[in-house]
Amino acid sequence: MIYLITALDAEARPLIEHYRLKRDLSLPYSLYKNDDIVLLVSGMGKTNALMGLSTLLGWRIPKPADILMNIGICGAPSEYEITEALLIHQIIDHEKRYYPDILYPHSMRETSLLCVDEPQSHNCEFPVDMESSAIFQAASRFFKLHQIAFVKIVSDHFTPQSVTKEGAIELIRSHLTLIDDLLSALQTIQSAPSLFSDEERERIDIFKAHFTKSQGDGLEDALSFFRLKNPMAPLVFQSDIPNSKRERSMLLEELITTLTA
């Protein structure tokens, strides 16, 4: 599943259309979904972002291969062109620093981002937004750091009053291909993959239930050893489990010896 989060309806609109997302009324937020993507509009500012994303991630807890992207517009110094898309490698919020891991090649300009409390009308050293630090804090509880990305599109040079709803929609719409590519890149980076299929996991857990915690840990290690050494070989379990504790222990010992031979 891909989690998208925007602050504004205008930022979400092109994404909803592009990915054909449908409104979902499960949460007290503007929430849109299809089979692969869920998008939440949090509202502006850190508190809204923290509450909105925490609600979303608590409602649908991410799985190990899921990713999250925050997409939005931002103000930036004049050396950044209006309409330029930025990938954020450092978020600065007062004394705090946050670092998404960028482990994939991409064609975007990277930069640091200041996360501020209100729209900025004076020059700042870096581009600014109002949600990223809160999103990072909530997201990094659920995702590995390389599964979180922040894409900001420059809307103004610290003249927030010049930004219109239509302008924001167009800025996001003009970068949909780039967002597609970035989402694909993020999905290719896997952390530790699961060694067993869901069906295998179920069978392992049922089998382990016949043994003590320590014996179960030993079996788990032996199964992991076997799978890593023989990735294509199927796992075979004996279905008849003896009633006697001694015989069960012997069965387990034999199985571990076979798996680790």
Place this chain on the structure above:
Amino acid sequence: MKNSLPPSQPKLFSHLYIEKKVLNHPQTQKIMEKFEHSHIIMIDHYKEVFNRPNQSFAAQSSAKKLILAHKEGKFLHEGSQYSDGFGHQQFFYASSVMGCLYDCDYCYLQGLYPSANTVLFVNLEDAFEQLRPYLGNDTLVATSYDTDTMAIESLTGQTDRWLKFAALHPNLYLEIRTKSANLKALKNALPNERAILAWTLSPQAIIDRYEHATPSLEKRLNAIREAIALGWKVRLCIDPVIYTDQFEILYPELIETIFGAIDPDSIEQLTLGSFRLSQSHLRSLKKLRRSDVAFYPYAVSDEMATYPERIEAHILETLLAKATQFIPKTRIRTWQRQS
């Protein structure tokens, strides 16, 4: 969603995280020149990046970043029970780099650090100052202990600096352990009688399976021959030995290959040791679920995981029997658990 081709591998050190206090250090400046296309990110302290919670060591391994930092406190640490001090009065290892360019499945660094990124402490001059009080006595320093310094020598020049420092201090002995084949990185250094280049060697099948991103056996052997020809003292280490179902073929063949390429009289020692790891590092290795090495049913005693005694003895006997066909036993060192 649009289907695009998977992206190619990212560049090594595509990002340089630099502590503000080392920005003007000459080594930082050199590295910035070398990696002029990398993204520069200024940080206050390396731990902001290196120690972040929820990093993926496995994912980072193929896209390592470089963190340049100032080491505060001790550069030198006393050698551990898992390693050999070779009879020197004092044995330290220097921790001037955290993390390794190579990516070996059995390496304890995966259990030691929360990140696969590399931290380079640029203020090596402080390590020399910390070592000076000890140099009245015979002292061994392993300069490549929590890393492979030779692998990044062309970037850091740290081994060269250690060699120059050792040349001035007659009680200082260096062990420079490596899997690197890049001997050119030491082209400006003079061989020193008190410095040993110690190569870790494994069968090619083990390299392919477990020692990712390392030079092939053939390249390592070529580098060793070159080092010997240049006058360097060399130690060969078949350590750690990974016990596999092909062990009886792979490792004796390795010894034959080594001594088919290298004159046994030209090396100082051969070290043999089977895989061993502290129990806590092994637990961390298991969490990564990357390699069967982590899940072997080891025997654990005094917090140390080793092969069961029977297998450990078999490994040593097999290797010793083969190695002594080429080199006297007096020049073979073996790692054995302290009883």
